[in-house]
Amino acid sequence: MTHQSSTNQDKTKLKVCGLTHLDQIQELISMNVNFLGFIFYEKSPRYVLNHLSLEEISSIDHQGKVGVFVNESLDKIIETAEKAKLNFIQLHGDEDENFIIELRKKINIETGIIKVIRIGSEKSEVKGKPQQTINSQPSTINYLLFDTDSKAFGGTGKQFDWNILNEIEIPLPYFLSGGISEENINQLNILNQKPFALDINSKFEIEPGIKNIKTIKVFKDMI
Template sequence: MKYQLKVCGLTKLNQIKELVELKVDFLGFIFYEKSPRYVLNQLSLEQISEINHQRKVGIFVNESIKGISEIASEAQLDIIQLHGDEDEKYIKLLRQMIGENVKIIKVIRIGNQTSEELKKTINQQPTTINYLLFDTDSKAFGGTGKTFDWNILNDIEIPIPYFLSGGISLENFNQLTTINHQPTALDINSKFEIEAGNKDLEKVKVFLSLIKNEASSI
């Protein structure tokens, strides 16, 4: 399969425009004020709305449902990524407010839990979400550049398409073949940066070529 690619933590318009030209599948914008990649420190909602791309993802951490809905509307987001502790009730209310056209990604942070605990967490997710995303657990809610043990994904059933995040890099790309149920998309961030929010586009281009070569070899 050909992995789709999400580049997360974007803050610079010139880089975003180049990623659009490179046909990156998902553009990730972080709306979490404590993040060093908090997009509204660099771009306005209007600027984000004017970006011509069909899969603009807004990343939120324990934000109010009203806040997400307003930002999604003003920035013309296509996908909402919930990276905090949002529960089933929260997600159902959010779905009612944003409608069916905006997709929802629910992040499951993987730390020291067992495969049984992970199964339980997955089974508790409402059917109104469209994707799961597995990321390395951290107090900072992501962006650590650290991977979790991908082998845990081989011990569980993953009922819907998922994104894989957490320390994906040029160096560990080949290890993705050890995962039986392959991710739909790879989510890259800190391993492809010069500094927080400033992407190393040459590295991204190399990664895109790896994805392309992987797809052509299958």
């Protein structure tokens, strides 16, 4: 593995999620976007298999291909990850410790696992819950991702209270998601532990799955 300069290593990385079009994906690759997110959740308006085949995704030459799964079966995740040549598996549902341990045993050792911690808006709902969820994660995950809780499992364009992240211990590098935009990027200063990467989606779209490449470029230059 080549060592990046400390400047590149410290710079917050960028993940663009909900991709559905090859021409846009190529534009993002040429902009050096670090992670490309593909949603394999049929109920999502950005369900990638409505637009691209597993073969087309596998042929995308990028080291940061992330497959997003919500309460999917173990076999289906493994099969999809292999056929699409995914570099990361993002678990966005209610997958428990045993599920993740089994997944780690069965997938390629080099495939990273990102576990999503969904954070609600009700104070009573939030108190102590994110920490409990983090503490129950197996050591086999590589990253956490904090997102706004919703029945649709993400893509809300809504921001949760980032102050919550200062009240918990975060033992792994994490992705920050949920309504991130040019308007609230400056609020990152409140965070004691900075995110490893920002995960953007619905705020940078013309319509679900069609990204506004121009605004993504402006945003990338800001981070």
